[in-house]
Amino acid sequence: MKVLKFGGTSVANAINIKKVASIVFKDQPEKLIVVVSAFSGVTDLLLKASSFASTGDYQYKEIHQGIEKAHLYCIKELVALQKQSAVLSEIKQLCNELEELLDGIYKLQELSPKTRDKVVSFGELMSSRIIAAYFSDLSAEAAWVDSRELIKTDSKFGYANVLKSFTDENIALYFKAAKARVFVAPGFIASNSNGNTTTLGRGGSDYTAAIFASALKVKSLEIWTDVSGMMTADPRVVTNAKPIAYLTYKEAMELSHFGAKVIYPPTIQPVMDLEIPTAIKNTFKPEDAGTLLLSDYSNGSDRIKGISSINKVAILTLEGSGMVGIPGFSKLLFEALANDHINVILITQSSSEHSITVAINEHDSLRAKVAIDSVFDNYIEKGIIYPVEIESDMAIIAVVGDKMKSMPGTSGLMFSTLGKNGINIRAIAQGSSERNISAVISNADIKKAVNVLHEVFFEASKKQLNIFVSGVGNVGKKLLQQISRQKQYLADKHNVQLNVIGVANSRKMLVKPIGILENDFEKELGEYGHTSDVEKFTDEIIALNLRNSVFIDCTAHAEVARTYAKLIKKSVSVVACNKIAASAGYWEYLELKHLSNIYNAPFLFETNVGAALPIIGTLNDLIKTGDVVNKIQAVLSGTLNFVFNNYDGTKPFSEVVRQAQAEGFTEPDPRLDLGGTDVMRKILILAREAGYALNMEDIDNNGFLPASCFDGSVEDFYKEMSIQEAHFKAIYDKAAANGCKLKFVATFDNGKANVGLQEIPENHDLYNLFGKDNIVLFYTNRYPEQPLVIKGAGAGADVTASGVFADMMRVASH
Structure with a gap:
C-alpha cells in the first residue's frame, strides 16, 4: 500500500484535479490512500467568513456564496452529467450546513476554537467528496473515507494532538476490511472522543497522510505539491535555487521549522519513526525527480543541504546582574512564555549568565514582554534585572546540513560571508547536533543574506556582481561596451556573472533589478529613465540591498563623490574614475579608506592616476x-x-x-x-x-x-x-x-x-x-x-x- 497527499494548489480547480487523477491511476497496481487538502485558498476564505460573522459583518454571506459556487462549478466540470445529481446534492447539503453554522456565529457574535475547527473542516470535506466522486466516475474501485472517524485526538481545538495507539488501531482495522483500491480521504481534520471535529494545525493534510502511512506501515509516502521537491533556498528569493535530491528526516525537519513551506514539520515524525521513505513531488511536473527523505543516505558530500529563513521575528532580551549564578531564571522565563502560549523559535544565552535572548513571532512580542515583566516584577523593582528589551523587524536565517559537524569552518564561512556584505548579526544559535546554525539579522537584509549564503555554499562556481554606473559618457559608455564583450568569457572562464542594474547620466537615471542590456542602455535610459538625482540614485542602490554591489563613478562631479561614504557604510564597493574623493581633504580621504576597511567594501581608484596603468x-x-x-x-x-x-x-x-x-x-x-x-x-x-x-x-x-x-x-x-x-x-x-x-x-x-x-x-x-x-x-x-x-x-x-x-x-x- 502507498499513501499520496495532494496539496491545495494541486486540487485548486478541475484542470488540476485531472492532473492528480492521471498520477493516481497511472501504473499504480497496489492500494492507494489519496489524502487531499481543501481547494486552494478555501481555508483562508472560511476563516475570513467566520471572523466576519463573529463581528457582525454581513460579508460572510458573500464569501459563503463564492465558496459554494466554486465547488458546484467544479463538479460540473469533472463529473459525468448522469452522475452529477448525487454529488451536487451532497455538496449542496454541506454548503447548507456551513451556512447555518455561520448564521449561528453571526447571531451569537462569538467564535470559539471548537466552532472555528468545525467551520474550516468544510474545505477538506467538500474537496475530498468531489474528488472521490470524480475518481469513482473513472474507476468503480474508488471510495471516500472520513478521516474524522479514523483519526482521534484530544480536544485541543485548532492544533489537536493525535491519540496515536487508538488512531493506529482504527486505521488498521478499517483498511483490513475495506475492498476498494483507491481511497480518498480529507486531510487536516480529525475528531475527539465525543465526535467533535478537530483540526491538526495549518499544513495538517501532510500530517494526515503521515498518520495513515505510519499506521499501515506502507512502503512509501508521496507528498505532491507545486514545486519539484525541497530546494536549497526559496526560489522566490534565490533565482538559482536548486532542488535537493536527498535529505534526512532531521534535515527536512530543520528546514521546515525555519520557513521551508514545502512540508509541514510534524509530518516527518511518524514516517521517521518507521523509516518510511517520503518523496516530495511536483503535480505539474510529475517527471521531475523531486526530493526523497530517508533516515540516512550516502549520496553527495555537501555540508550544507539548504538555507531557510523566518521573517517578522522579534528578539527579547532579559538581562541583569541578579541572574548571574542564580538557578531558575531560565525556567521562570520559559514558563512565562509557555503559560501565555507563546512559541520560542530561537534561544541564546551568554556564558556570563548576565543575559538570555529568545526569538519569537513579532506579533507576540508585546504580549510576551507583559508576561515576562510581570513574572520578574520584584527583581525589576530591586534593580537587579532590567525590563525585557524588544527588538522588532528582525528575521532568522539558518543553514542546515547533517554533514556540517564533520566539516570544520562552516560557521566561520557563514558569518564572514554575512559580514563581508554588511549584514549585522544580532544573535547566534547552534544546536549541539551541529545540524543547524541560525543567526538573527534585520528583516531588511534577509533577501541579501539568503542570496550571499546560497552563492557561497551552492554557487561557488559563479559569483554575481551587481553593477551601478554613474556617468555613461566617454568612459562609462566604453566600460559598458567592454562589459558586454567580456560578459560571457568571464562567466565561462572566471565564474563571474556581471549584472548591470543601474545607469545614470546628468539628465536621466535608471535602476532595473532584472538587469540592463549593456549594448542597449541608451535606449532603455531614454525610454524608462527618470530625472537624474544623485541622492535618489544612491538611495535606490541602498534600498535594493543586493549582494556584491559595486558603484562605479565615471563622472568628474564632487556631488557624486560625496555619496561614497554613504554607499560604503552599506557595504557597497566603490570604483572611482573620479579623482575628487581621493584628492579631497586628507581627513576625508582617510575616512573613506577607514570606512572601506570597517565595512569590508573596497574603495578602488586605480584610474585616478595613469588610466589603466598599474x-x-x-x-x-x-x-x-x-x-x-x-x-x-x-x-x-x-x-x-x-x-x-x-x-x-x-x-x-x-x-x-x-x-x-x-x-x-x-x-x-x-x-x-x-x-x-x-x-x-x-x-x-x-x-x-x-x-x-x-x-x-x-x-x-x-x-x-x-x-x-x-x-x-x-x-x-x-x-x-x-x-x-x-x-x-x-x-x-x-x-x-x-x-x-x-x-x-x-x-x-x-x-x-x-x-x-x-x-x-x-x-x-x-x-x-x-x-x-x-x-x-x-x-x-x-x-x-x-x-x-x-x-x-x-x-x-x-x-x-x-x-x-x-x-x-x-x-x-x-
Missing part, C-alpha cells in the same frame, strides 16, 4: 611589503604629454589642445589639465598612498598658462590661447634651443610635492615619452638609484574604461 596597485604592493617611497618623479598627464609631443610651433597651441580634447584625452574643461590641477591631484594621491599626509595646498604649482586663460568659459579659454600664441612659442623655442623636450612633471621628494613644466634633456628617463603616454619613477629603499618605472598609455576613454573594469574585477575577487 601605478596605484604597484605602489600599494610596495608599501604592504614594507618598502618605503622616498621620491616620485612622473609625467602624469596624457593630455599635456600629447600636447607637448605634438606642438612644435608650426600650428597654433590652441589647435593642438583642441585635437587632444577631440580625441578624448582631456577633461571636459581642458584647463584642469593644462593648468596643472589634474596633475596636482594625481601626485597628491600617490603621496597619500605612499603614506604621507598631504593636502592640495601643500603642492607647489609652477604653471605655464597666463592668468588670463582662466577667465570665462571653455571657448573663451581657446580664444585667449590664440591670443597668447607667442607665449607658448617662446617656451617651445627655448627648450628646443637647449636640446630639450617640454614635459609637465610632478615630483614628490622628502615629503614635498610640486608640479610644473620642465625642460627634459635627452639623457633623462622622461625624455623618450611619446603620444599620450604617462611614466612614473618610484625611488624607494629597494630601488634607491635605478627607479621602478611604470610607463604606458595614460589617457583615452578605452584604456581608462579598461582600468575601471580591472578595479571592478578586483572587487569580484575580494
Whole structure:
C-alpha cells in the first residue's frame, strides 16, 4: 500500500484535479490512500467568513456564496452529467450546513476554537467528496473515507494532538476490511472522543497522510505539491535555487521549522519513526525527480543541504546582574512564555549568565514582554534585572546540513560571508547536533543574506556582481561596451556573472533589478529613465540591498563623490574614475579608506592616476611589503604629454589642445589639465598612498598658462590661447634651443610635492615619452638609484574604461 497527499494548489480547480487523477491511476497496481487538502485558498476564505460573522459583518454571506459556487462549478466540470445529481446534492447539503453554522456565529457574535475547527473542516470535506466522486466516475474501485472517524485526538481545538495507539488501531482495522483500491480521504481534520471535529494545525493534510502511512506501515509516502521537491533556498528569493535530491528526516525537519513551506514539520515524525521513505513531488511536473527523505543516505558530500529563513521575528532580551549564578531564571522565563502560549523559535544565552535572548513571532512580542515583566516584577523593582528589551523587524536565517559537524569552518564561512556584505548579526544559535546554525539579522537584509549564503555554499562556481554606473559618457559608455564583450568569457572562464542594474547620466537615471542590456542602455535610459538625482540614485542602490554591489563613478562631479561614504557604510564597493574623493581633504580621504576597511567594501581608484596603468596597485604592493617611497618623479598627464609631443610651433597651441580634447584625452574643461590641477591631484594621491599626509595646498604649482586663460568659459579659454600664441612659442623655442623636450612633471621628494613644466634633456628617463603616454619613477629603499618605472598609455576613454573594469574585477575577487 502507498499513501499520496495532494496539496491545495494541486486540487485548486478541475484542470488540476485531472492532473492528480492521471498520477493516481497511472501504473499504480497496489492500494492507494489519496489524502487531499481543501481547494486552494478555501481555508483562508472560511476563516475570513467566520471572523466576519463573529463581528457582525454581513460579508460572510458573500464569501459563503463564492465558496459554494466554486465547488458546484467544479463538479460540473469533472463529473459525468448522469452522475452529477448525487454529488451536487451532497455538496449542496454541506454548503447548507456551513451556512447555518455561520448564521449561528453571526447571531451569537462569538467564535470559539471548537466552532472555528468545525467551520474550516468544510474545505477538506467538500474537496475530498468531489474528488472521490470524480475518481469513482473513472474507476468503480474508488471510495471516500472520513478521516474524522479514523483519526482521534484530544480536544485541543485548532492544533489537536493525535491519540496515536487508538488512531493506529482504527486505521488498521478499517483498511483490513475495506475492498476498494483507491481511497480518498480529507486531510487536516480529525475528531475527539465525543465526535467533535478537530483540526491538526495549518499544513495538517501532510500530517494526515503521515498518520495513515505510519499506521499501515506502507512502503512509501508521496507528498505532491507545486514545486519539484525541497530546494536549497526559496526560489522566490534565490533565482538559482536548486532542488535537493536527498535529505534526512532531521534535515527536512530543520528546514521546515525555519520557513521551508514545502512540508509541514510534524509530518516527518511518524514516517521517521518507521523509516518510511517520503518523496516530495511536483503535480505539474510529475517527471521531475523531486526530493526523497530517508533516515540516512550516502549520496553527495555537501555540508550544507539548504538555507531557510523566518521573517517578522522579534528578539527579547532579559538581562541583569541578579541572574548571574542564580538557578531558575531560565525556567521562570520559559514558563512565562509557555503559560501565555507563546512559541520560542530561537534561544541564546551568554556564558556570563548576565543575559538570555529568545526569538519569537513579532506579533507576540508585546504580549510576551507583559508576561515576562510581570513574572520578574520584584527583581525589576530591586534593580537587579532590567525590563525585557524588544527588538522588532528582525528575521532568522539558518543553514542546515547533517554533514556540517564533520566539516570544520562552516560557521566561520557563514558569518564572514554575512559580514563581508554588511549584514549585522544580532544573535547566534547552534544546536549541539551541529545540524543547524541560525543567526538573527534585520528583516531588511534577509533577501541579501539568503542570496550571499546560497552563492557561497551552492554557487561557488559563479559569483554575481551587481553593477551601478554613474556617468555613461566617454568612459562609462566604453566600460559598458567592454562589459558586454567580456560578459560571457568571464562567466565561462572566471565564474563571474556581471549584472548591470543601474545607469545614470546628468539628465536621466535608471535602476532595473532584472538587469540592463549593456549594448542597449541608451535606449532603455531614454525610454524608462527618470530625472537624474544623485541622492535618489544612491538611495535606490541602498534600498535594493543586493549582494556584491559595486558603484562605479565615471563622472568628474564632487556631488557624486560625496555619496561614497554613504554607499560604503552599506557595504557597497566603490570604483572611482573620479579623482575628487581621493584628492579631497586628507581627513576625508582617510575616512573613506577607514570606512572601506570597517565595512569590508573596497574603495578602488586605480584610474585616478595613469588610466589603466598599474601605478596605484604597484605602489600599494610596495608599501604592504614594507618598502618605503622616498621620491616620485612622473609625467602624469596624457593630455599635456600629447600636447607637448605634438606642438612644435608650426600650428597654433590652441589647435593642438583642441585635437587632444577631440580625441578624448582631456577633461571636459581642458584647463584642469593644462593648468596643472589634474596633475596636482594625481601626485597628491600617490603621496597619500605612499603614506604621507598631504593636502592640495601643500603642492607647489609652477604653471605655464597666463592668468588670463582662466577667465570665462571653455571657448573663451581657446580664444585667449590664440591670443597668447607667442607665449607658448617662446617656451617651445627655448627648450628646443637647449636640446630639450617640454614635459609637465610632478615630483614628490622628502615629503614635498610640486608640479610644473620642465625642460627634459635627452639623457633623462622622461625624455623618450611619446603620444599620450604617462611614466612614473618610484625611488624607494629597494630601488634607491635605478627607479621602478611604470610607463604606458595614460589617457583615452578605452584604456581608462579598461582600468575601471580591472578595479571592478578586483572587487569580484575580494
